[in-house]
Amino acid sequence: MMTSNPNSVQDPMVVILGxxxxxxxxxxVKLARYFDxxxxxxxxxxxxxxxxxxxxxxTAEERxxxxxxxxxxxxxxxxxxxxxxxxxxxRIAYDINxxxxxxxxxxxxxxxxxxxxEGLLAAPSGHSEYREKLKNLEVESGEGxxxxxxxxxxxxxAARLFPKDVIRIIRGLEVFAQxxxxxxxxxxxHGFRKxxxxxxKLGIHVERESLYDxxxxxxxxxxxxxxxxxxxxxxxxxxxxxxPAIQAIGYRECLSYLNxxxxxxxxxxxxxxxxxxxxxxxMTWFRKDKSVIWLESLKDFDRILxxxxxxxxxxxxx
RNA sequence: GGAGGGGUUCCCGAGUGGCCAAAGGGAGCAGACUGUAAAUCUGCCGUCGAAGACUUCGGAGGUUCGAAUCCUCCCCCCUCCA
Numbered sequence: 579m580m581t582s583n584p585n586s587v588q589d590p591m592v593v594i595l596g597x598x599x600x601x602x603x604x605x606x607v608k609l610a611r612y613f614d615x616x617x618x619x620x621x622x623x624x625x626x627x628x629x630x631x632x633x634x635x636x637t638a639e640e641r642x643x644x645x646x647x648x649x650x651x652x653x654x655x656x657x658x659x660x661x662x663x664x665x666x667x668x669r670i671a672y673d674i675n676x677x678x679x680x681x682x683x684x685x686x687x688x689x690x691x692x693x694x695x696e697g698l699l700a701a702p703s704g705h706s707e708y709r710e711k712l713k714n715l716e717v718e719s720g721e722g723x724x725x726x727x728x729x730x731x732x733x734x735x736a737a738r739l740f741p742k743d744v745i746r747i748i749r750g751l752e753v754f755a756q757x758x759x760x761x762x763x764x765x766x767x768h769g770f771r772k773x774x775x776x777x778x779k780l781g782i783h784v785e786r787e788s789l790y791d792x793x794x795x796x797x798x799x800x801x802x803x804x805x806x807x808x809x810x811x812x813x814x815x816x817x818x819x820x821x822p823a824i825q826a827i828g829y830r831e832c833l834s835y836l837n838x839x840x841x842x843x844x845x846x847x848x849x850x851x852x853x854x855x856x857x858x859x860x861m862t863w864f865r866k867d868k869s870v871i872w873l874e875s876l877k878d879f880d881r882i883l884x885x886x887x888x889x890x891x892x893x894x895x896x
Numbered sequence: 897g898g899a900g901g902g903g904u905u906c907c908c909g910a911g912u913g914g915c916c917a918a919a920g921g922g923a924g925c926a927g928a929c930u931g932u933a934a935a936u937c938u939g940c941c942g943u944c945g946a947a948g949a950c951u952u953c954g955g956a957g958g959u960u961c962g963a964a965u966c967c968u969c970c971c972c973c974c975u976c977c978a
Contacts, residue, residue, distance in 0.1 A: 598934075623934055633934085661931040690931050696930090703931045743937045746929080753931090765930060790897090799954045851923080855936050862927060 589776040590893045591674040592886055593683045595620075595691055595864055597857035599792045603636045605782065605882075606684045607644055612883055613890070615643040616674045618667055620685025620694065623826045625663075626654045628812060631805045632828040634708060634796065636714060654812050654823035659703055664693040669882030680890065688863035695779075697772030699764040704752040710747050718768045727751060733764040778889040782872040790854050797850045799830070801842070808834045827852045 592615070594602050606617050623633040627650045637647055647670045652658050667683070671694070674681040683694060716724045725741035735750045753761040754865050784792070809824070809832035817824050822872065831848045836838035840848070864870060873882055 599964085614908075622932095623935090645898065653970045657932080659931040663929085668916080687933065689929075689931095693930075699930055701931070706932090711931080712926085740928095740937055743929095745932060768930065770930070822932050822935070829934095852934080855923095857931095858925085859927095859934090863929075863933095866928090 588776040589672060589681075591671055591681045591683055591695070591777050592781065592889065593620075593691060593695065593777050593779040595684075595688075595779065595832045595851070595870065596686065596784070597789060597860040597864075598853060599634070599688050599789060599796050599857065600686075600782040600784045601638060601875050602674055602684050602686065602781070602782055603634075604638045606682055607636070607640050607884070608879075609682070609886070610644040613886060614678070615682045615832065616647065618647045618670055618674075618683045618694075618758050619649045620661075620667070620683050620687050620690040621649075622658075622661070622663075622687040622690060623823065624685075625658045627652065627821045628815070629808065629823060629826070630655060631800050631803050631808050632826060632832075654815065655821050656777065656815045657706070657822070659701055660689050660693045661698055662719055663690045664698050669693040671775060672800065676849040679885075687861050688860065695773065695775060695777050696770040697774065701753045701759075701761065701764050702750065702756050708752055708755070710750060710809060713744065716744060724751065730761065732760040732762050735760065735765075738762075770792050776893070777869075778845035778885060779867065779870045780885065781864055781872040783872045784874070789857060793853045793857065794850050797846060797853060800828065800849075801846055805829075806835060806845075809833055810836060827856055 594606055595633065596602050606615075606724045606786075609615060610617075616891070617636075619636075621633065623629060624635050625648065627695050629635075635649060638854075640752065648667060651666070657810040667690075667892065671683075683691060684692060712724055723804045724743050724744060724747045725736065725739070728739070728747050729736040731754045732750050736747075741747075753759070753764065779808075805828055809829050812824055812829065813833070813836070819830065821824065825832065828849050831845045831852070835842060871885065875882070
């Protein structure tokens with residue numbers, strides 16, 4: 579469960595967010611030359627050990643220059659959830675503050691950032707066997723079966739979901755099955771009103787054309803640096819498509835290549851396209867958050883420094 | 897040179913006289929998102945627009961009340977025979 583705030587005032591936390599390949603890591607490392615900070619990575623795939631190239635993890639030098647947390651936490655066949663992230667991230671952020679350093683949350687996983695800055699509702703996590711069972715039911719009894727079940731159990735939630743959104747439907751069903759309480763009721767009570775930290779959210783803006791260009795080049799590099807081999811080693815460890823880790827963009831395409839279902843050129847094209855689409859979804863998520871201050875990391879660097887300085891000052895005055 | 901097959905909206909691809917601005921898929925754009933989130937899902941998608949109008953199915957003609965669909969000629973692509 580939640581670690582409670584040991585201090586009477588809210589601890590500060592800087593958040594650096596933005597789409598993939600926007601240069602978040604680079605900026606954080608650069609900022610470390612000016613501030614005594616430690617990075618908490620908010621990236622749902624850098625959590626996994628052995629997935630270095632495909633997730634563009636910070637390099638050894640970067641990690642040597644600045645402490646990075648919540649990278650390499652579990653093996654690719656293990657599970658890790660937004661709630662795990664919230665719990666561990668909160669603990670780490672408090673710890674960094676207690677050592678009089680500045681925690682900087684850096685990443686592109688919108689839900690993880692939200693979980694850490696605004697909390698998650700207090701419902702239990704699901705069991706994969708139960709989820710598997712429900713998924714099978716949908717296949718055996720036909721599309722819409724789960725949705726109809728949800729309509730009976732949690733009508734307000736069902737009204738907000740589409741019948742094909744099986745993952746969210748399953749979540750609603752499993753919460754009710756375990757607690758006897760509607761997920762929609764949990765949501766209403768929670769409402770993201772918790773704020774353990776006082777945050778300064780900086781969004782990295784990159785013109786779309788140039789972002790897409792950076793993505794294309796990054797993907798070419800990943801393949802050149804051995805993304806295929808990295809995927810193979812995940813397979814050697816017993817990883818399969820059923821694990822969320824290998825469902826990450828890049829790995830699934832390499833898997834197709836290893837299964838001879840794709841040519842290398844298709845692999846590169848597909849990863850580039852999927853990454854662009856992912857970046858778009860990230861931007862949609864982040865755009866909605868009106869507390870984000872959007873900046874260009876090079877052009878506005880001085881302003882970024884000033885914003886953080888001011889943010890720290892306000893903390894000390896409290 | 898001969899015999900077939902084909903050219904459809906950004907791409908792939910269905911459509912053989914009206915119900916076709918044209919199925920479906922992809923891409924693109926926009927959006928949703930509370931314990932799978934690099935996941936999952938939704939909307940729009942020729943142009944202008946309220947209705948409706950206008951321009952599209954290789955090109956040019958023709959038949960017809962009416963053509964992406966039928967006929968003629970032309971251009972291009974593919975396969976086979978020489």
